[in-house]
Amino acid sequence: MKILAIETSCDETAIAIIEVPTPRLKVRGRDPDRSVGTKGTLKNPQFKVLSNITLSQAKLHAKYGGVFPTLAKREHSKNLVPVLKEALKQAEIFQPTTNNQQPTTKRKIEKILEREPELLEQFLEFIPKIKPAKIDLIAVTYGPGLEPALWVGINFAKALSEIWNIPVIPVNHMEGHIASILPLQNGRIFNFQFSIFKKITFPAVALLISGGHTELVLVRKWGDYKILGQTRDDAVGEVYDKVARMLNLPYPGGPEISRLAQKSRNSKTINYQLSTTNFPRPMIDSPDLDFSFSGLKTAVLYHLQKQPAKTLRQKQEIAREFEDAVAEVLIAKTKKALEKTNAKTLIIAGGVSANKFLREEFQKKFGQRVDVLIPPFGLSTDNALMIAMAGYLKIANNKKEKKFRIKAEGNLTFN
Numbered sequence: 001m002k003i004l005a006i007e008t009s010c011d012e013t014a015i016a017i018i019e020v021p022t023p024r025l026k027v028r029g030r031d032p033d034r035s036v037g038t039k040g041t042l043k044n045p046q047f048k049v050l051s052n053i054t055l056s057q058a059k060l061h062a063k064y065g066g067v068f069p070t071l072a073k074r075e076h077s078k079n080l081v082p083v084l085k086e087a088l089k090q091a092e093i094f095q096p097t098t099n100n101q102q103p104t105t106k107r108k109i110e111k112i113l114e115r116e117p118e119l120l121e122q123f124l125e126f127i128p129k130i131k132p133a134k135i136d137l138i139a140v141t142y143g144p145g146l147e148p149a150l151w152v153g154i155n156f157a158k159a160l161s162e163i164w165n166i167p168v169i170p171v172n173h174m175e176g177h178i179a180s181i182l183p184l185q186n187g188r189i190f191n192f193q194f195s196i197f198k199k200i201t202f203p204a205v206a207l208l209i210s211g212g213h214t215e216l217v218l219v220r221k222w223g224d225y226k227i228l229g230q231t232r233d234d235a236v237g238e239v240y241d242k243v244a245r246m247l248n249l250p251y252p253g254g255p256e257i258s259r260l261a262q263k264s265r266n267s268k269t270i271n272y273q274l275s276t277t278n279f280p281r282p283m284i285d286s287p288d289l290d291f292s293f294s295g296l297k298t299a300v301l302y303h304l305q306k307q308p309a310k311t312l313r314q315k316q317e318i319a320r321e322f323e324d325a326v327a328e329v330l331i332a333k334t335k336k337a338l339e340k341t342n343a344k345t346l347i348i349a350g351g352v353s354a355n356k357f358l359r360e361e362f363q364k365k366f367g368q369r370v371d372v373l374i375p376p377f378g379l380s381t382d383n384a385l386m387i388a389m390a391g392y393l394k395i396a397n398n399k400k401e402k403k404f405r406i407k408a409e410g411n412l413t414f415n
Ligand code: KG4
Pocket: 010, 209, 210, 211, 212, 213, 236, 237, 238, 240, 241, 252, 253, 254, 255, 258, 350, 351, 352, 353, 354, 355, 356, 380, 381, 382
């Protein structure tokens, strides 16, 4: 069966289509197409990535120094139909038709998309021009994230569901990040060919580090999650972005800081021992598994007020010291979480897991003891492929279709 996934929780408009084995699932309207299903079993599923399209709005938000929710919503409305077209084409299930008739459910569609006039207009223009796509299920992110942005994706999913007469299931964005390690095969995503879901030994600990979250999650099995600890204030990605702003670096700040920090590490002229930059490692020794990063951010701010970073080298050193502080805290807390839970697997996911230095440090520190799983580079930051996979895990676990009433939940958590 084919799953189409939609992700609009922040500033990426993303759609992916995957093919997976068909679970025993009652689908409203029509049976999922079993003839084309992949061969694997539910326990050992084979899947095929048919398409994976991500359109980032980061450049547009850059001038605000962060994501501007109304702009994100407007951009999703504008981009979803073109991204869908691209995804269907890439999956080779785009079939134009000259029929050009408005859907019989036009009224319903107008109601579903009444808050997204631009999307409605494009939708009613596009849909009559194509044959119904051979999709069996839609998975859509319903939280956590920016509610206005989430609603655009949800309403789009509902409109497609109406037109194609297929069900929609809601997916937790953070579960998506956890599932982003599934297509891990030698660190690459094998697009357009069959692949086996990465095998995981449970229990696993997942360190989720993104622009909105910093949390340690116990994964007892797929679908069974418990938050062990989380940030009490800022998320790691958020602090990367804010420190980047203090250093006059563009948004998103994570990759920029990381680049500068690496330059400092590679530079032979900087003597670490003589470094005057020294930032705190907040809560590193606290017995719990919580984090706090706002103190680190303030420390960078105070440092810059006293000693503005005038040269590139000064910026590089601040970036390195900041990143070292982040890495040390994340590693110390993760170590505690692994010890407390006796986990066999460590998953590191979310946008900040794209950070090369952190990837290497985690591998070095824990690689001998546990299986360290980090998503392929393209799947660290927000994407719809991870939502498709989390959607699949959900239906594979659920056996029967449940009636889901879907609404955006900006503050959705696991517990
Ligand atoms: O998961 P994500 O794409 O969106 C959220 O769900 O928040 O994470 C975005 C965050 C941003 O704060 C960005 O600065 C950070 O991930 N990020 C990085 C790197 N690439 C992205 N942080 C550190 N190093 C990177 N290479």
